[in-house]
Amino acid sequence: MTNSETEPLRPVVWHAHNPPQRVPGTVRYLDQTRLPGEVVYIETDQLDELCRAIRELQVRGAPAIGITAAMALAANLQHGPDETAELMQQLELSAEKLAATRPTAVNLFWALERMRRRGKECRLLPPESFKEELALEACRIRDEDAATCVAIGRHGAALLKDGDTVLTHCNAGALATAETGTALAPVYQAHTDGKRIAVIADETRPLLQGARLTAWELIRGDIEVTLICDNMAAQVMREGRVNAVFTGADRIAANGDTANKIGTYGLALLANAHKVPFYICAPFSTIDMQTPDGSQIPIEQRAPEEVTAFAGARTAPEGVKVYNPAFDVTPAALISAIVTEHGIIRGDLKSGIAAARQ
Amino acid sequence: MTNSETEPLRPVVWHAHNPPQRVPGTVRYLDQTRLPGEVVYIETDQLDELCRAIRELQVRGAPAIGITAAMALAANLQHGPDETAELMQQLELSAEKLAATRPTAVNLFWALERMRRRGKECRLLPPESFKEELALEACRIRDEDAATCVAIGRHGAALLKDGDTVLTHCNAGALATAETGTALAPVYQAHTDGKRIAVIADETRPLLQGARLTAWELIRGDIEVTLICDNMAAQVMREGRVNAVFTGADRIAANGDTANKIGTYGLALLANAHKVPFYICAPFSTIDMQTPDGSQIPIEQRAPEEVTAFAGARTAPEGVKVYNPAFDVTPAALISAIVTEHGIIRGDLKSGIAAARQ
Numbered sequence: 001m002t003n004s005e006t007e008p009l010r011p012v013v014w015h016a017h018n019p020p021q022r023v024p025g026t027v028r029y030l031d032q033t034r035l036p037g038e039v040v041y042i043e044t045d046q047l048d049e050l051c052r053a054i055r056e057l058q059v060r061g062a063p064a065i066g067i068t069a070a071m072a073l074a075a076n077l078q079h080g081p082d083e084t085a086e087l088m089q090q091l092e093l094s095a096e097k098l099a100a101t102r103p104t105a106v107n108l109f110w111a112l113e114r115m116r117r118r119g120k121e122c123r124l125l126p127p128e129s130f131k132e133e134l135a136l137e138a139c140r141i142r143d144e145d146a147a148t149c150v151a152i153g154r155h156g157a158a159l160l161k162d163g164d165t166v167l168t169h170c171n172a173g174a175l176a177t178a179e180t181g182t183a184l185a186p187v188y189q190a191h192t193d194g195k196r197i198a199v200i201a202d203e204t205r206p207l208l209q210g211a212r213l214t215a216w217e218l219i220r221g222d223i224e225v226t227l228i229c230d231n232m233a234a235q236v237m238r239e240g241r242v243n244a245v246f247t248g249a250d251r252i253a254a255n256g257d258t259a260n261k262i263g264t265y266g267l268a269l270l271a272n273a274h275k276v277p278f279y280i281c282a283p284f285s286t287i288d289m290q291t292p293d294g295s296q297i298p299i300e301q302r303a304p305e306e307v308t309a310f311a312g313a314r315t316a317p318e319g320v321k322v323y324n325p326a327f328d329v330t331p332a333a334l335i336s337a338i339v340t341e342h343g344i345i346r347g348d349l350k351s352g353i354a355a356a357r358q
Numbered sequence: 359m360t361n362s363e364t365e366p367l368r369p370v371v372w373h374a375h376n377p378p379q380r381v382p383g384t385v386r387y388l389d390q391t392r393l394p395g396e397v398v399y400i401e402t403d404q405l406d407e408l409c410r411a412i413r414e415l416q417v418r419g420a421p422a423i424g425i426t427a428a429m430a431l432a433a434n435l436q437h438g439p440d441e442t443a444e445l446m447q448q449l450e451l452s453a454e455k456l457a458a459t460r461p462t463a464v465n466l467f468w469a470l471e472r473m474r475r476r477g478k479e480c481r482l483l484p485p486e487s488f489k490e491e492l493a494l495e496a497c498r499i500r501d502e503d504a505a506t507c508v509a510i511g512r513h514g515a516a517l518l519k520d521g522d523t524v525l526t527h528c529n530a531g532a533l534a535t536a537e538t539g540t541a542l543a544p545v546y547q548a549h550t551d552g553k554r555i556a557v558i559a560d561e562t563r564p565l566l567q568g569a570r571l572t573a574w575e576l577i578r579g580d581i582e583v584t585l586i587c588d589n590m591a592a593q594v595m596r597e598g599r600v601n602a603v604f605t606g607a608d609r610i611a612a613n614g615d616t617a618n619k620i621g622t623y624g625l626a627l628l629a630n631a632h633k634v635p636f637y638i639c640a641p642f643s644t645i646d647m648q649t650p651d652g653s654q655i656p657i658e659q660r661a662p663e664e665v666t667a668f669a670g671a672r673t674a675p676e677g678v679k680v681y682n683p684a685f686d687v688t689p690a691a692l693i694s695a696i697v698t699e700h701g702i703i704r705g706d707l708k709s710g711i712a713a714a715r716q
Contacts, residue, residue, distance in 0.1 A: 036675035169589075200681070203665065203674070205563060205587035211666070211674040219675050226679040227665055229563035230589035231527075231621025235686040238623065263589025265596065269631050270624055307561065307585055308569070311671035316561070316569040317394035317577050321584040323558070328593040 009174040009217055012059060012067050014074070014139050015043060022135035023128070024078055027071045031058045032175060036216040045075035047094055054101040054108075057207065061176020062250045063145050063283060066111030069098045070138035073115045077131045084123060084130045091119045091134070104259055104300045104327050106251040106288045111141055145178035148283045149185045151341035156186025156246065156281055159339070162195040164243040167233060169202045170261035171213035172248025172281065174221075182281040183246040184214070186339065191223055198224040200242060204261060205230055206306040206324065230263050237274040245271045249282040249338075256332030256349025257294025258282075262325050268334035277336040284340045287353055294329035302326045367532040367575055370417060370425050372432070372497050373401060380493035381486070382436055385429040389416045390533060394574040403433035405452055412459040412466075415565065419534020420608045421503050421641055424469035427456045428496035431473045435489045442481060442488045449477045449492070462617055462658045462685050464609040464646045469499055503536035506641045507543045509699035514544025514604065514639055517697070520553040522601040525591060527560045528619035529571035530606025530639065532579075540639040541604040542572070544697065549581055556582040558600060562619060563588055564664040564682065588621050595632040603629045607640040607696075614690030614707025615652030616640075620683050626692035635694040642698045645711055652687035660684045 011032070016025040027050060028043045042058070044050065050072035053059050059068045076094045080087045095112045102108060118137040122130050160166070172183035180188045190197045199218055204210035211227055218225040228236060236242055245267060251259040258264070258280050271278040291297055304322035308315060316322075338345040338352075345352035369390070374383040385408060386401045400416070402408065408430035411417050417426045434452045438445045453470045460466060476495040480488050518524070530541035538546045548555045557576055562568035569585055576583040586594060594600055603625060609617040616622070616638050629636040649655055662680035666673060674680075695704040696711075703710035 037672060202589070203563070205561070205589060208673050211678075215678045216675045219677060224679070226681050227674055228681050229620070229665060230587070231560070231563060231624060232681065232683065232686075234624030234627055235620060235683060236681065238686075262587070262593060266589060266592030266624070266628055269592055270627055273627050273631070307587060310668045311673075313669035314395060315566050315669075316585055317574045319577060320569075320573045321582070323584050323586050323590065323594065325590065325593060328590075328596075 008179055009220065010179060011064055011175050012071065012142065012178070014071055014135065014142065021132065022139060023131045025075065025135055027068065027075050029053060029059050029068060030175070032060060032213060033058050035212050045078055047072055047076040047097065050075070051097055051101050054098070060209070061171060062105040062107040062248065062286060063177040063182065064175070065102060065105050066107035067138070067142045067145060067178060069108050070111040070115050070141045072098060073112070074131070074135040074138040077134055080127070080131070082127050084125060084127050087127055087130055088119055088123060091116065102300065103298050104250045107283070107285055110285045114141065142178045145283065148341040149177050149180040149182065152182055152281050152283070152339055153180055153185030153189035155344050156279070156339040157189035157193060159244060159279065160186060160190040160195060160197055164195070165198045165200060165241055167200040167202070167236065167242045167245045168214060169210065169247050169264055169267055170204045171209040173214055173217045175213050175217055176248060182248040182283065184218070185281065186246060187223060188221060191221070198226070200226050200228055200236055202230045202233060202263065202267070203227060204263065209261070233267055234270045237270055237276055242276050245276055245278045246281055249280050249286050250327055251291065251297055252280065252282060252287045252338065253291040253293045253297060254287070254289050254350065254353060255293045256335060256338065256353060258330045258335060259294065259297045259299070259327045260330065262328050265328040265330045268330045272334050278334060279337050279339055280335055281339040284342055284356070289357070294331065297329055299328070300326040366537050367578065368537055369422055369533050370429065370500065370536070372429055372493065372500065379490065380497060381489045383433065383493055385426065385433050387411060387417050387426060388533070390418060390571060391416050393570050403436055405430055405434040405455065408433070409455055409459050412456070418567070419529060420463040420465040420606065420644060421535040421540065422533070423460060423463050424465035425496070425500045425503060425536060427466050428469045428473050428499045430456055431470070432489070432493040432496040435492055438489070440485050442483060442485050445485055445488055446477055446481055449474065460658065461656050462608045465641070465643055468643045472499065500536045503641065506699040507535050507538040507540065510540055510639050510641070510697055511538055511543030511547035513702050514637070514697040515547035515551060517602065517637065518544060518548040518553060518555055522553070523556045523558060523599055525558045525560070525594065525600045525603045526572060527568065527605050527622055527625055528562045529567040531572055531575045533571050533575055534606060540606040540641065542576070543639065544604060545581060546579060549579070556584070558584050558586055558594055560588045560591060560621065560625070561585060562621065567619070591625055592628045595628055595634055600634050603634055603636045604639055607638050607644050608685055609649065609655050610638070610640060610645045610696065611649040611651045611655060612645070612647050612708065612711060613651045614693060614696065614711060616688045616693060617652065617655045617657070617685045618688065620686050623686040623688045626688045630692050636692060637695050637697055638693055639697040642700055642714070647715070652689065655687055657686070658684040
């Protein structure tokens with residue numbers, strides 16, 4: 001890793017073995033659990049391996065999870081029978097398995113549904129064409145997400161001026177998406193535009209995505225980054241060091257309430273107390289019109305060991321109880337604006353979201 | 359460690375070798391950097407070793423630091439010359455060394471000043487009596503702190519009712535004081551009084567005093583404790599799980615502004631946003647009348663490695679900048695009350711503090 005590295009960071013891609021044919025192909029992903037120490041890409045076409053990669057956070061970030069799930073469906077079909085009707089059944093069964101990996105991110109369900117729909121559209125094709133079309137659809141999901149990141153970056157960069165410092169939580173950067181991220185896309189874009197932008201990264205306990213991933217990709221992108229512990233955010237705001245908070249989202253309800261990494265809600269309260277604008281950056285597909293408000297969003301509870309041990313060393317006494325929700329919900333009232341690929345939604349988020357869907 | 363353990367937890371004591379004589383004696387302290395894995399007591403009369411114990415947080419917590427510093431002065435005098443005037447000089451030099459170990463905790467300076475004063479009072483005594491009197495004074499500081507903890511516990515317990523859950527940050531328990539703690543003293547007292555009290559402990563990054571120390575001593579004391587990451591505090595408050603926040607203090611300014619472990623200020627903001635009362639528990643000696651308000655309190659900055667590595671494993675990329683303040687200052691307006699050994703100071707804290715000093 002050097003600052004002169006200029007290859008875009010692509011955490012999940014489809015590796016076609018005989019291009020321009022998409023099939024046969026494999027899914028190539030960066031194992032994010034080994035960052036920042038090791039940069040290791042894994043290549044596989046096995047469904048179980050890809051389910052585990054999502055469940056165990058080797059791939060994480062709502063958009064990247066959706067891309068990986070779509071590619072996992074396509075990769076798995078390659079091992080399928082020579083009968084399109086049976087391939088359709090296999091697609092359904094695989095989609096159910098993938099849907100069970102992470103409960104909160106709506107992009108996962110959105111991507112699976114899109115692949116199912118494409119399957120139905122292609123149900124009269126011969127099996128080989130069916131497999132090819134589904135692989136192509138998975139690649140389209142990735143490419144569209146890359147374009148979405150660029151568009152979010154353009155809209156969001158308008159909120160930043162030369163010399164600004166952005167505070168961010170968790171990782172909603174290139175590593176969470178197809179390419180440049182959601183929350184970090186405006187930072188990368190503003191940097192490309194020649195503005196001097198610095199980032200303060202919350203380390204984001206318990207899994208330290210801010211320390212391990214956000215700091216890593218920003219240094220790789222030659223952007224100034226300062227790491228803090230989550231509990232220092234109020235202090236850096238009070239010292240006037242933060243011009244705006246940008247985070248991603250795992251699911252946005254129809255009224256604008258937003259589920260994101262645990263700690264986001266507290267950060268939004270602190271930003272409001274210090275009159276720092278608080279922006280959510282997310283693809284429009286993160287908005288779930290089936291969920292009227294945040295109270296309807298299921299919150300994943302994760303294992304106590306994420307909190308009680310680190311790098312194999314125990315940090316808390318045996319027998320201690322742990323509460324470890326992976327997400328929280330930030331009420332729409334605390335959100336200054338939602339930055340999507342279609343533009344910025346401000347003011348009353350519920351009407352703004354409804355209007356943007358027209 | 360078992361729940362049936364009934365010995366009071368005493369993190370720092372003077373071990374007199376020929377009681378009732380205090381001299382010769384050694385300082386016996388629990389090495390808190392090895393908790394919760396190992397319970398190791400260290401015994402020494404060496405000034406440098408005790409300075410290091412304070413600087414490297416083997417002993418931590420404002421009252422425990424004061425006690426250790428006083429005992430370190432007394433222990434060091436035992437190696438001193440046979441001339442009281444020279445012992446006085448040695449006392450001064452040692453006090454300067456100890457004062458340089460930690461800049462924020464006022465109890466440290468308070469304890470050193472009290473030992474200096476006692477030295478002046480005893481300046482006409484023969485050297486052996488001088489040493490004995492100074493050791494006795496250090497022991498009095500410890501015993502008075504133990505009594506202070508009990509009194510804080512009695513006053514604070516009145517704020518708790520059966521079934522309440524207290525959220526606390528860092529460790530202001532027995533391990534931070536002579537015996538039962540400041541913030542945790544009301545919990546222990548209410549438990550002794552037969553109330554069912556549960557505690558939610560913030561893990562308290564970067565050094566995890568909540569996970570390592572608070573959880574350990576509460577389990578030892580048979581009190582129900584649930585560990586969370588710092589960034590989960592807003593969520594547990596929002597879920598209505600917290601009836602009160604209790605923390606300790608490293609220094610309280612004359613107007614009530616309070617320096618405490620980094621994260622306390624943010625927690626106070628979150629408590630206020632959720633209408634959860636926020637209490638500071640501290641010995642009266644923590645109030646520094648020489649400091650008119652919080653802007654005058656120096657904030658110790660600690661090493662980046664506390665944030666970028668854990669248990670020998672690197673958690674952030676090489677070259678990342680780190681901001682690592684050890685403390686923050688909570689404005690008086692966010693504090694519901696200060697619980698001291700003399701009673702509870704409420705309302706306008708500045709007048710309350712002034713009145714309590716009468």
